[in-house]
Amino acid sequence: MTKSLIGHSKDLGDNFIIRRVLPALEKRSVGPFVFFDHFGPVPVVTGEELVVRAHPHIGLATITFLYDGVITHRDSLEVEMDIRPNETNWMVAGSGIVHSERSKFDPKYEVLEGIQTWIALPKEKEQISPSFQHLSEAEIPVMKQKGLTFRLLGGKFLDLESSAVVHSPLFYADIDVKIDAGQIEWQLSSEEEAGLYIARGAIESEGESYTVGSMVLFEKGMKVSFKAKQNSRLMLLGGEPLKEKRHLYWNFVATSQELIDSAKERWAKDEFPKVPNETDRIPLPN
Numbered sequence: 001m002t003k004s005l006i007g008h009s010k011d012l013g014d015n016f017i018i019r020r021v022l023p024a025l026e027k028r029s030v031g032p033f034v035f036f037d038h039f040g041p042v043p044v045v046t047g048e049e050l051v052v053r054a055h056p057h058i059g060l061a062t063i064t065f066l067y068d069g070v071i072t073h074r075d076s077l078e079v080e081m082d083i084r085p086n087e088t089n090w091m092v093a094g095s096g097i098v099h100s101e102r103s104k105f106d107p108k109y110e111v112l113e114g115i116q117t118w119i120a121l122p123k124e125k126e127q128i129s130p131s132f133q134h135l136s137e138a139e140i141p142v143m144k145q146k147g148l149t150f151r152l153l154g155g156k157f158l159d160l161e162s163s164a165v166v167h168s169p170l171f172y173a174d175i176d177v178k179i180d181a182g183q184i185e186w187q188l189s190s191e192e193e194a195g196l197y198i199a200r201g202a203i204e205s206e207g208e209s210y211t212v213g214s215m216v217l218f219e220k221g222m223k224v225s226f227k228a229k230q231n232s233r234l235m236l237l238g239g240e241p242l243k244e245k246r247h248l249y250w251n252f253v254a255t256s257q258e259l260i261d262s263a264k265e266r267w268a269k270d271e272f273p274k275v276p277n278e279t280d281r282i283p284l285p286n
Helices: 257-268
Strands: 003-006 008-011 017-022 033-043 051-057 060-068 071-075 080-083 088-092 097-103 111-120 131-135 142-145 148-157 170-177 184-187 193-200 202-205 208-211 214-218 223-228 232-239 247-249 252-254
Touching: 003 017, 017 193, 033 060, 033 193, 033 232, 051 252, 051 257, 060 071, 060 148, 071 088, 080 088, 080 131, 088 097, 088 148, 193 202, 193 223, 202 232, 208 214, 214 223, 247 257, 252 257
Parallel strands: none
Antiparallel strands: 003 214, 008 017, 017 033, 033 111, 051 097, 060 088, 060 111, 071 080, 071 097, 088 131, 142 148, 148 170, 170 232, 184 223, 193 214, 193 232, 202 208, 202 223, 247 252
16 A cells, blocks of 8 residues: 655744645655655735745755745845746755745735755765756746646656756656546656655545645655546655665754754854845754
8 A cells, every 4th residue: 555644734933834744753755855845825915924034054955846926035155036936946055055035925926835845965965065056937847748737847757857956866846637637657766766745636546545735655666656636736756765864953964963063053153154135044943
């Protein structure tokens, strides 16, 4: 029987509630993905529904994808970039980066909703220089067939290849599937595992029904197999798991506790680089 995870609610502050799926007690990661959050939908009234002050990361890449709304990203590389629906922001923290995220009012969007994931970097690359890459909707490879639109946000899958710079074998995709698409099946390699998250709608997989907030898990070498019970929006993520155990503390991911402790000390002493146009920052948690 196919296994699954159920996201749990978490308050990021100021009553901004997200649904967190990874990490979970049952499954700490899927491929190299160690973190998965679904935020919203939240009505956009003031444009300040999401305010995440400047905060640091190490040892990972964060990927932001929006269904609705606008978020302004700022970071210590002096990047300031608005992200809109069907676009991605890929931020590689490496040895250390600081960024902020703030929602923005746009009359075209009544709500804010999206997904943010974290990918652990391979041990030999977890201290690389930080970088940022924005991909517009036009830069994202798309495959269409009856009732199905498959957007590859990163990596390689279904003979598609994303221009997003990744550092280990993975795939990450947005899937818009209609009820008339029929049975969908994609074969994983013997080295790949996958998760299929239901962001909107409902699906059936291996005779079980899944709704919003569920992530269906597929082990190495299995077929990703499902059909839509409603018009649905899904996220497919996975790839080859990393060999080493990862330590996670707050916004830090590393193969050693020493790297985590060093990052904690650097942030406490305000030794990380600064984000232009940001005067406030999130303190190190007690």
